[in-house]
Amino acid sequence: MSSAADVPAHLVLSRRDLEFLLYEWLDVESLTERKRFSDHSRETFDAVMELSEQIAVKHFAPHNKKADANEPHVGEDGKVVLIPEVEQALTVFNDAGLISGQFDDSLGGMQLPTTVSKASLAWFQAANTGTATYPFLTIGNANLLIEYGSEDLVDAYVRPMLEGRFHGTMCLSEPGAGSSLAYITTKAVEQGDGTYAVTGTKMWISGGEHELGENIVHLVLAKIPGGPAGVKGISLFVVPKTLVNADGSLGERNDVNLVGLNHKMGYRGTTNTLLAFGENGGATGYLVGEPHKGLSYMFKMMNEARIGVGMGATALGYTGYLHSVAYARDRAQGRPVGDKDPAAPQVPIIDHSDVRRMLLAQKSYVEGGLALGLYCSRLVDEQITGEQDAADRAGFLLDVLTPIAKAWPSQWCLEANNLAIQVHGGYGYTRDYNVEQFYRDNRLNPIHEGTNGIQGLDLLGRKVVAQGGRGLQLLVETITETIDAMSGEYADALRAAVDRLVAVTGTLWGQGDAEVALANSSAYLEATGHVVVAWLWLDQLRAIGDKEGAFYDGKRVAARYFFRYELPKTGPQFDLLENLDRTTLDLDTSVL
Amino acid sequence: MSSAADVPAHLVLSRRDLEFLLYEWLDVESLTERKRFSDHSRETFDAVMELSEQIAVKHFAPHNKKADANEPHVGEDGKVVLIPEVEQALTVFNDAGLISGQFDDSLGGMQLPTTVSKASLAWFQAANTGTATYPFLTIGNANLLIEYGSEDLVDAYVRPMLEGRFHGTMCLSEPGAGSSLAYITTKAVEQGDGTYAVTGTKMWISGGEHELGENIVHLVLAKIPGGPAGVKGISLFVVPKTLVNADGSLGERNDVNLVGLNHKMGYRGTTNTLLAFGENGGATGYLVGEPHKGLSYMFKMMNEARIGVGMGATALGYTGYLHSVAYARDRAQGRPVGDKDPAAPQVPIIDHSDVRRMLLAQKSYVEGGLALGLYCSRLVDEQITGEQDAADRAGFLLDVLTPIAKAWPSQWCLEANNLAIQVHGGYGYTRDYNVEQFYRDNRLNPIHEGTNGIQGLDLLGRKVVAQGGRGLQLLVETITETIDAMSGEYADALRAAVDRLVAVTGTLWGQGDAEVALANSSAYLEATGHVVVAWLWLDQLRAIGDKEGAFYDGKRVAARYFFRYELPKTGPQFDLLENLDRTTLDLDTSVL
Known part of the structure; x- marks a missing residue:
């Protein structure tokens, strides 16, 4: 049965399928012939996959339901309270080096192929998407800063993030500007010392406030007064929750404040916030790259995030599928078509053709979605390490596939979760079973990182x-x-x-x-x-x-x-x- | 905006559409020429519709969200605790005579056409399906007893139900027999005095326990030992929560006990229970009609319930549609295709073609569903009051349409709710808005009263x-x-x-x-x-x-x-x- 809080590995994700996709289909072993991945081998990939499975199953899955039932709240001291299992799980995750899996050696990372890294991270998305979102946001943030930020910003913020000490967010939307970022009103005014005073309100900020780790590094889109109108006038800033001194020690609290937590249908383990920047004069911000190029930098992260959303949707669909197969094998109900003997024992519902339809549909969606996400990840690896022509081609194909990689799983793996509930019948509608939560969590995915309409x-x-x-x-x-x-x-x-x-x-x-x-x-x-x-x-x-x-x-x-x-x-x-x-x-x- | 707990009438349901369907399409006025409805006129129908709208909007809608956020629980005294607004709303509903709208004059009813009655009740399903379910179960129960029960049973149980003093349930499923009722194991043993001792466990019993009104009348499927195997050995019993004396006063507590409440994804306002009958020797039950004919009696109620499920699904879809139209008119975001002026003001999202698609889809589903439900209700009226041939034809067509009337709205008006969330974007995913609850409530409908696979x-x-x-x-x-x-x-x-x-x-x-x-x-x-x-x-x-x-x-x-x-x-x-x-x-x- 699938009602226990402890979810066995074979109900979280399929290692066999991941191995098939990585080794038999996408041939990631061949990547070890490339310079960037030359320290790796099938053995190191397998070790990462196994470690991920173990940590996800042991430290993430068990509190998935509890985090849903006990959503973050603001305590009496004004601080955001999460259940303690979240920090415990993240500590194990960070200590195992998984936060930095895809990053360079020089930054303390494992320099894994993106394909392997994303496959390993899928375990966490399937086991507990709410908790997994914190490091995922951090990874996306770090990735952007490495690409476009100065060395100082990398030293001050990226290194602590990849050590698991700091967390990252991305602050794009505002109450009046969600799908349409051209209309953001957050302002950043140069203060004469190279820093900026950032003022404005940001909405839907996941991981925007909490007491995990030591600091939160917000990447904030804002407009520098006098710049071009619309998206061409958007710049990108690092705005830390707590300022960081030159020696890397923590300084004063920055002028970033929690206005409120959003209370959602699902995805409840991840705080989602309305944040006020500069209520008391201006939050200190550090420009990333050049002025007015913020949106293009953010889109680097956004494109990764979109593939990540698709993988997350797939992971939730996948675990729901595995739960419903197990349930359908176990649950006896009814007789085969044509068997009119009222004394005949009931058969497992997996014997009924309509239940099989619902299982096959789920399988075709979730394995299709996983193939799509990993194929796109493989294109990232090609883009980074392939010969020029192949790299260009991979990057271009990735661009074309990105809206599909985001939207398709968020539509069809959500439908998989819908079918997983249906296979469970009345039980699936109760919170004693896991599948209704998967649906509620997954329902976010067609909305965020660009609605499917935008895609x-x-x-x-x-x-x-x-x-x-x-x-x-x-x-x-x-x-x-x-x-x-x-x-x-x-x-x-x-x-x-x-x-x-x-x-x-x-x-x-x-x-x-x-x-x-x-x-x-x-x-x-x-x-x-x-x-x-x-x-x-x-x-x-x-x-x-x-x-x-x-x-x-x-x-x-x-x-x-x-x-x-x-x-x-x-x-x-x-x-x-x-x-x-x-x-x-x-x-x-x-x-x- | 649609975030307030007080939902205005025009966001609950469309009176104009109901009037169109009743008068311009189904011509219910012509029914007043028939003997059964001869006391009625367009004016009395309109009065019922207006009263329903007012009570639904004023007394049902305002606590819909509160009931969702405060689901029933078992108090320290072992009694089920609901928020007080439920009983208050039901009192108004009952006092207005709406509980007995479709029933005979002789039973204190209004003797309304089913079509008008179902249209009036749709207001309550749209405003607050959790609270509305209590009287709906009672109506179904009473309807069955009037058709198949003895005069004594009608006097003892139906009359108090139609006065709003007693509530009704239907107890079919068991933990091991849901879709497949042939396998129920609840037993009923004749006790020598014409009553039966009922023992067994019933699962998914909506309204199975609460402190509303004075009593709960369970209609229970059970097997009399020695009867035929399978569905042909199922009989139907009245098993009250509290026994009723010959003079109609309440007697001793019957041997029916709450084992536990089910905690669901939605539909939280309605208690859903696991009930034990006869833990202490046997619950007293009264046979309805003849032995071994219980399932056919129950199917009378079930067929009505299936159309009711479809209407409920439609009502939830309808209110979600109205919410999302209002939101789409109000929410400004983005520019029209081709407008590249970054200084142009944002337009209401209803101007975007993909939002229009989502609104039109919803409209076509929910108005289609409402037409289907009322068409079937009109067939019921024809079946009851038409000339023999027309009545037979109507009854037969109704049989054919019933699985569609249940399944189609529960699939497509659920999809309408899914689209209503999407139109609202991130806001729709929060519990500050109403649409996510509509989805969660509606997700029950493809499951209960026979899964859509069964249909x-x-x-x-x-x-x-x-x-x-x-x-x-x-x-x-x-x-x-x-x-x-x-x-x-x-x-x-x-x-x-x-x-x-x-x-x-x-x-x-x-x-x-x-x-x-x-x-x-x-x-x-x-x-x-x-x-x-x-x-x-x-x-x-x-x-x-x-x-x-x-x-x-x-x-x-x-x-x-x-x-x-x-x-x-x-x-x-x-x-x-x-x-x-x-x-x-x-x-x-x-x-x-």
Whole structure:
């Protein structure tokens, strides 16, 4: 049964699937031939994976439910109170060096391939997404500062973050500017000493306040007065909760204050805050890089974060799937179709075809999502360590895939969680079981880091048309390689779907009106996402070849499910797009 | 804004839409020409609708959030504690006579048409489904006892229920028998005095324990030892929480005890219980009707309950839709496509095409669901008061539509709530707004009163093939009447879909293997549901004709949305069914 707080490893995530994806499909071992990863081997990768599994299962999963039932609150002393297990788990995580897995040797990191690092981190997202979010934000923050920050900022903030002493956030949204960052009003005024006085209010800041570690490093988008209007006038600042002295010791408390905690449907273990910067004159901030380039720097982090959101959604979907398979094997109810003997014993519900449908759907979504997330991570590794041409190509393909890597799992692995509840019946609706929490936690993912609607506009409005349509072309070339290597029902179906994608994209952008082209961008995103995941299923089958065994047969049947039940859903979506449907455009909203 | 606990009427439900459906579409005024409803008029109907709206808005909506945040618990004295607003609201509801709206004059009821009664009750489901569930269970219980119980049982239990003094439950499920009632183990042994000693455990009993009113009347399925195995050996009993003396006064506490409260994802205002009958020797029970006919009696109530579940799902979807329209008009964010001026003010998000899509989808689901629920209620009225032929036909059509009336709204109006959260963005994910609760409350509906999987088996395995296929034939004839009266794009699309439905049903049952026929019954249910709702949209357009005004234009655009975006989804589902896809049947579950 799956009701205990202690969740065994085989209900958290599948090590076998991760190993398949890493070694048999993405061939990460070959990365050890590259200079950056030359200290690594299959053995070191395995060790990281095993360590991650153990720590996630032993230190993260057990308090997942407790953190949900005891959400952060502001204590009498004004400090944010979390359950103690959060800090305990993070200490183990940091002490094991997992916080710095993907970072350079020179920064105390393990210099792991991104693919291996993301696979290892998926254990934590599956075990306890609320607690895992704290180090994940820190990793994203550190990554950005390493790329764009000065050496001083790296020394003062990144090193303590990678030691697990400081935590990081990203402060983009404001109460009046969420999806539309052009309208942020937070100001940063140069103070004559090279620092800035930052004033403004930031909304939805995850990890924005807590007593974990020693300090919180906020990365804050703000406008320097006199700069350009809109997004071109946005700059990026480090604004620490507590100022850091030149010797690295902690100084005074900065002018950053908690206004309130947001109380959410799920994801309750992670504090989410409304923060006031500069209520008492101005919070001290340090400019990152050059003025007015803040949004482009932040997008570096945001693109990583979007893939991270997709991986998080996948991880929650995956653990829900594993829970529901276990439940369906265990729970006896009903008889097979046609068995009219009232004295016959009940059968496990996994014997019922509709339960099988719900399990296969989940499997096809969550393993598809994991393949997508790790494929994108592998592109990051290629971008960083590949030959110039391959690196450029990988980076470009990654750009195209990013909105899908964010939106697809956050839609379909959420649907997986919905199905996991349904498989559990009434039990799944209770908080005695884990699956309802997975759904509630996962429901955030279609919203944050750019709503899925924003991802649709990004894919259709920017990514596929980038460089005169080279974005789509590159995607299609890559998919076609797989199709050409295979044959039969699935390859044929995928080729037809890709042809439609190309034709529809041509129709949309060929008619000359951007508003019409983008009117159904969500349908475009969904359809393209399904085409991409169908391709990744076919490519997994290519890697499997004629290998035998239950694991491979499981892949085969999930692929069959995806091609039979899922890919055909793109037909009506492509029809709608091809017809340049104007229902939403023509709408007189006063009739609603 | 929609964050306040006090929800204005126009965010709860649409009186205008209800009036349209009742008077302009279903012509309930014509029912006043029938004997049973001859005391009624448009004025009395309107008065009931207005009273319902007022009480729902004033007494039910304001504590919806509070009841969610303060779920029932067992106090130190072992009694179940609810927030006091629940009893206060129910007192107003009962005092207004709404508990007995549909019941006979002779029982103190208003003898309202079911259609009007269900429309009036929808206000309460939309305003506060947790509190509304208590009287709804009571109404279902009373309805069953009036039909099958003795006069003594009616006097002792129904009259106090219709006065609002007693509450009712239905006790079907057990921990090991939920979807499969054949396996219940609760026993009822005749005690020599005509009463029975009932022993067993019942699970998921909504309203199973509380201190509301004076007594709780449990309707309990149990087996009399020596009876037939399986469902043919199930009998039905009245088992009151407190025994009732011959003079109607309350006697001793019966042997019915609360084992525990279930703690759910949503629907928290309604207690949901595990009950032990006969822990101390046997709970006194009174047989309803004849032995071994309990399940058929219960199905009378269950069929009503299924339509009620659909209406409840619709009501939650409807209020979420209204909340999200209001939010989308109010919330400014972003600029129109193509407007590159960073100094331009932000526009209301309702101007963005993807937000419009999410609003139109919701509108098409919730108004479609409401039309479906009220159409079925109108069939009930026809069944009760129509001429013999029409009554038979109505009853038969109602049988066919019942699984759809339950499953379709519980799937699509839940999806509406999902979209309502998405329209609200991050705010919708917080408990400061109402929409996340609507989703959590609504998530129960695909599960209870027969999971949607069960509904699929019922529709395809029983209903459409009833009387040699007369079930489907009757549905198709009825839909075709509407198609024949209309013409153009929608009529053509619907005719084609109906043709496919007929062809696919023939293929499924023509191949001779029930297991194969039923392998994809959920796809069949979904596709048929979409065909039915498309028909109800077309039929609403038929009723509208060329009437002018924003309200009618709203109906037209929602119908357009449904025909353009929704009905085409049935194509791949019909394909799957026509191919007799065996993916789920062929599955070797050891590979999962």
